[in-house]
Amino acid sequence: MDMLILHLLAERDMYGYEMVTELASRSSEVFQLKEGTLYPLLHRLEKEGSVSAYEEKKEGRVRRYYRLTRKGGEKLRERTEAWETYSGAVNAVLCGTPG
Amino acid sequence: MDMLILHLLAERDMYGYEMVTELASRSSEVFQLKEGTLYPLLHRLEKEGSVSAYEEKKEGRVRRYYRLTRKGGEKLRERTEAWETYSGAVNAVLCGTPG
DNA sequence: TTGACAAGCCTCGTTTAACAAGGTATAGTG
DNA sequence: CACTATACCTTGTTAAACGAGGCTTGTCAA
Numbered sequence: 001m002d003m004l005i006l007h008l009l010a011e012r013d014m015y016g017y018e019m020v021t022e023l024a025s026r027s028s029e030v031f032q033l034k035e036g037t038l039y040p041l042l043h044r045l046e047k048e049g050s051v052s053a054y055e056e057k058k059e060g061r062v063r064r065y066y067r068l069t070r071k072g073g074e075k076l077r078e079r080t081e082a083w084e085t086y087s088g089a090v091n092a093v094l095c096g097t098p099g
Numbered sequence: 100m101d102m103l104i105l106h107l108l109a110e111r112d113m114y115g116y117e118m119v120t121e122l123a124s125r126s127s128e129v130f131q132l133k134e135g136t137l138y139p140l141l142h143r144l145e146k147e148g149s150v151s152a153y154e155e156k157k158e159g160r161v162r163r164y165y166r167l168t169r170k171g172g173e174k175l176r177e178r179t180e181a182w183e184t185y186s187g188a189v190n191a192v193l194c195g196t197p198g
Numbered sequence: 199t200t201g202a203c204a205a206g207c208c209t210c211g212t213t214t215a216a217c218a219a220g221g222t223a224t225a226g227t228g
Numbered sequence: 229c230a231c232t233a234t235a236c237c238t239t240g241t242t243a244a245a246c247g248a249g250g251c252t253t254g255t256c257a258a
Contacts, residue, residue, distance in 0.1 A: 001244080001245080004189065004192050004193075007192060007193060008192075011195065015206080015207090016206075016207070016208095017205065017206050017207075018206095023192065026191055026192045027188035027189075027191055027192055028188065028191070030184055030185065030187075030188035031188055031192070033245090034246055034247075035206090035208080036208090036209080036210090036245075036246055036247065036248080036249095037244075037245050037246065039207065039208060039209085040208090040209085040244095041244085041245090043208095060253090060254065060255090061205070061206070061253075061254070062206090062253085063205095063206070063207090064206085064207070080193070083189065083193075085129055086129065087186050087189075088129075089126035089127065089129035089130055090126075090182065090186075092125055092127070093103050093106060093107075093122065093125045093126055093130070094103075094106060094179070094182075096110065100215075100216080114235080114236090115235075115236070115237095116234065116235050116236075117235095132216090133216070133217055134235090134236075134237080135216075135217055135218065135219080135220095135237090135238085135239090136215075136216050136217065138236065138237060138238085139215095139216095139237090139238085140215085140216090159224090159225065159226090160225070160234070160235070161224090161235090162234095162235070162236090163235085163236070199258100200257105200258090201256105201257095201258085202255100202256090202257090203254100203255085203256090203257105204254085204256105205252100205253080205254080205255100206251100206252085206253085206254105207250105207251080208249105208250080208252105209248105209249085209251105210247105210249085210250105211246100211247090211248090211249105212245105212246080212247080212248105213244100213245085213247100214243100214244090214245090214246105215242100215243090215244090215245105216241100216242085217240105217241080217242080218239105218240090218241080218242100219238105219239090219240090219241105220238085220239085220240100221236105221237075221238075221239100222235100222237075222238105223234100223235085223236085223237105224233100224234080224235085225232100225233085225234080225235105226231100226232085226233085226234100227230100227231085227232085227233105228229100228230090228231085228232105
């Protein structure tokens with residue numbers, strides 16, 4: 001989930017609530033990320049320096065936008081590679097390549 | 100992980116320790132399943148009726164073999180489909196298909 | 199104007215998967 | 229005999245995700 005959030009932020013700055021709907025729509029509603037998951041996650045990413053936050057008024061609403069940092073970009077690369085390794089391994093097992 | 104174990108058992112009966120090494124070799128050492136994970140998992144699968152167990156002496160050792168049940172086969176199908184849905188959704192997000 | 203609903207952010211407590219770190223027993227080998 | 233590999237097990241811990249709430253502000257209809 002870290003990877004997916006960081007990936008969204010690599011494209012553009014976003015606010016939390018937006019990420020929920022964006023992930024849902026891009027995944028054809030497969031990801032129904034709960035706010036109880038997202039906000040603690042964002043706070044952790046901010047604390048570790050992977051993202052930075054700023055408030056901005058847009059469309060008559062004050063929102064808390066998040067931006068990807070350099071460190072977050074590196075983490076994104078690592079996590080993406082880990083995902084490819086992991087999903088590749090799952091498929092290797094499923095496809096029955098013995099050995 | 101349930102899915103992977105059930106998948107192995109769909110091919111042939113296996114004992115716990117064998118699953119650890121089998122998963123490791125098939126995944127090029129990506130999966131290093133710990134016994135502290137595997138055995139409770141197997142007990143749970145047995146309890147819910149997805150696998151059945153029997154002891155057999157082979158190669159001078161008494162081993163606890165597991166066999167996939169009909170119910171386990173159904174669970175395997177469900178989990179495999181869930182995995183395909185999930186990994187497909189991840190890749191949909193990563194590939195940036197907006198909307 | 200007021201009430202309801204959506205947008206937007208948050209926290210707390212629970213569940214669960216996986217792990218770490220142990221323990222036990224047996225077979226084979228130097 | 230000691231040591232290693234095989235084989236099974238348990239207990240306690242950690243971390244991700246969720247459920248179920250709470251709080252505020254803007255919009256829109258009655």
